[in-house]
Amino acid sequence: MTDANPTSATGREPHTPNTLPISAIESLCSDVEANVSRVIVGHDDAIEHVITAILGRGHVLLDDVPGVGKTMLARSLARSVDCRFRRVQFTPDLLPADVTGVNVFNQKTREFEFNEGPVFANVVLGDEINRAPPKTQSALLEAMAEQQVTVDGTTRELPDPFTVIATQNAVEPNQTYELPFAEVDRFMKKLTLGYPDADEETELLGRAVGHHPIDSLEPVTDLETLVRARETVAGVRVEEPIREYATRLAGYTREHAEIGVSPRATISLLRAAQARAVTDGREYVIPDDVQTEAPVVLSHRIKTDSRDRDGASVVEDALEYVRVT
Incomplete structure (x- = not known):
């Protein structure tokens, strides 16, 4: 892309x-x-x-x-x-x-x-x-x-x-x-x-x-700055191919697990990808952002019917087999 x-x-x-x-x-x-x-x-x-x-x-x-x-x-x-x-x-x-x-x-x-x-x-x-x-x-x-x-x-x-x-x-x-x-x-x-x-x-x-370092930890930013940063992240572009890729990843988990990820999970995945894009200096999401965030965003939302296969394994397979177009 x-x-x-x-x-x-x-x-x-x-x-x-x-x-x-x-x-x-x-x-x-x-x-x-x-x-x-x-x-x-x-x-x-x-x-x-x-x-x-x-x-x-x-x-x-x-x-x-x-x-x-x-x-x-x-x-x-x-x-x-x-x-x-x-x-x-x-x-x-x-x-x-x-x-x-x-x-x-x-x-x-x-x-x-x-x-x-x-x-x-x-x-x-x-x-x-x-x-x-x-x-x-x-x-x-x-x-x-x-x-x-x-x-x-x-x-x-x-x-x-x-x-x-x-x-x-x-x-x-x-x-x-x-x-x-x-x-x-x-x-x-x-x-x-x-x-x-x-x-x-x-x-x-x-x-x-000795004295724990958290006792002397001071703020490095304020609430207003954080709010403005979140507004910037919310405006990061997520083009249709990226949205379709996230949808296919979600679909894979639903087809290969007892309970796959919910639409809420897909939304969370793209929001996390938006934040990842900004921390990398971009105002648009790329597949790498989605792939970096998917393991920690999706795995805990999946239930499998096998003790030998957990949510993390399902997400790992999804990232391997679902194509980026």
Whole structure:
């Protein structure tokens, strides 16, 4: 496919007052990555994936064993942006109202007043989300899908931007609850960090044994800049051949798995590809963007009927056998 010209007739990147030039977004991403790397060692790909998810208006699920830096990654990313950040520690006794908020009767005014829950923030960290029962987990469904919550029949808008970064404990199956498939589908990306290698762990120990570097981490950008960057990403061109390619990838998963990816997944794939294009300095999506994002965007949304074949295998085969035209 022939690449289009990414600049305007004047030779400058086209943008409106509500957007950010692509070159500025590249610098923004580099600054955030460098800031987070002061805390997180050896997970540059994961950091980049989370940043592109935020730019693409998506949510992220970090799934791994305890102690590899999932929560610290989420916290350091939130601290890198001067925005409202809230953390929810999911436990078996957590109630939906503890997440969304609750109406409380004011004795002085003789009226009910709404006390906002921690979901009313720009970045929400759901720590060990699978320790809470499904009823409490489902409190995030409306928030993640529609950026709003409904309590006692009243719907309230959540802040813009709104991103959920959830961590999931990959061990202790008898002490955790499986996330509902509908909720998993609302996460744009599912990532794993893995253990650091020996050199990375040694470097990490040198940074964290004394005062932890996250204690001194300062923001490198603000909320307004992030909003403008997301507007730029939303305007990145996705031509028809790219849309058709994404559709064929989705179709392959539906034909070769018990449950394939949903249309929501295809939308998430293209939004992630838009963000990937911008971080590479382009205002248009190419097949490479789709192929880079597909494994982390699609795999967790697929169910197979074989223990020897998982969602990642289906996506790998789809990328191999589905042609780019």
